[in-house]
Amino acid sequence: MTRAYILTLSCPDQPGIVHAVSGFLYERGGNIEEAAQYNDHGTGLFFMRVRFACDQLTFEDLKEQLKFFADPFKMQWKLHSTEQPMRTVIFVSKEGHCLNDLLFRVKSGLLPLDVRAIVSNHREFYQLAASYNIPFHHIPVVGGNKGQAEAKQFEIIESEGAELVVLARYMQILSDDLCRKLSGRAINIHHSFLPSFKGAKPYYQAHDRGVKLIGATAHYVTADLDEGPIIEQDVARVDHSYTVESLTATGRDTECLVLARAVKWHSEHRVLLNGHRTVIFR
Structure with missing residues (x-):
């Protein structure tokens, strides 16, 4: 069964964040099922929530690779598995x-x-x-x-x-x-x-x-x-x-x-x- 995950993140806004996130997931076999984002012009912060399916990497592998991906964007992020309530x-x-x-x-x-x-x-x-x-x-x-x-x-x-x-x-x-x-x-x-x-x-x-x-x-x-x-x-x-x-x-x-x-x-x-x-x- 394909596992589903939810990625939430916030970081300083800049062009290309959505493209980078979707590309990161695509390269790891992720299929985006739901996505939403918000730019707060008052604070200059970008917020995003993505639900995606992925069976090529484990939860721990995804977390480890996200650390390196998120660092250049100064992202605060969390990855959640949807398997357990x-x-x-x-x-x-x-x-x-x-x-x-x-x-x-x-x-x-x-x-x-x-x-x-x-x-x-x-x-x-x-x-x-x-x-x-x-x-x-x-x-x-x-x-x-x-x-x-x-x-x-x-x-x-x-x-x-x-x-x-x-x-x-x-x-x-x-x-x-x-x-x-x-x-x-x-x-x-x-x-x-x-x-x-x-x-x-x-x-x-x-x-x-x-x-x-x-x-x-x-x-x-x-x-x-x-x-x-x-x-x-x-x-x-x-x-x-x-x-x-x-x-x-x-x-x-x-x-x-x-x-x-x-x-x-x-x-x-x-x-x-x-x-x-x-x-x-x-």
Whole structure:
């Protein structure tokens, strides 16, 4: 069976990059199945994502040869095999709508994830995890034990070889240290249309301000609370008759959709970081 790979890259823009990449793959028996590129005129950077099939070289051989190819272009690049779904650990607290939605999508074959563990500071969803045959780890975060709790969490992430951590309404602020360790591989869903209504209880804030649109934002986790690079956002229209409870119910549906899209794009290697922003090849 012909193996498929995804190459993502960014580098200073110059003429001939697409030609060089396609030529490199052609010379090694690669057949391009999907390609997209973007030139950021503001930063002078070039971004590209290529999915290609190749059975003449192994994954390791391709990586080794890419090192020499990429160096003259000053490329930052990653090569991914499509054979295995992305190993993922999901964090959750007491609200399980996003967790339930993600697990159902994975089970239905709609998300290319291999969910290796569910981590929670509460016990609410151990039965849901068991119904999907996924290990559930209850790690309370109380008092002054945050450092020890995060050490256990990171041990699970590393032992499972997780490429992605999803904060599916995990209502704890990660330490700067853990944020750095998970840089570029942890996605949070914020129940607000950032940058508005940051922090806790945004639906209460939105109701108090009488908003006409509520939304949700999926973004990468950084040490700056709710300020990581945004992957996806969406909104739902509301009016003066909505209570905090009905706002929250409407918002939860939006959260599920936004998080699922962001996770799908990340797991398909469609998201490239561009400073504080993202480039997304949908």
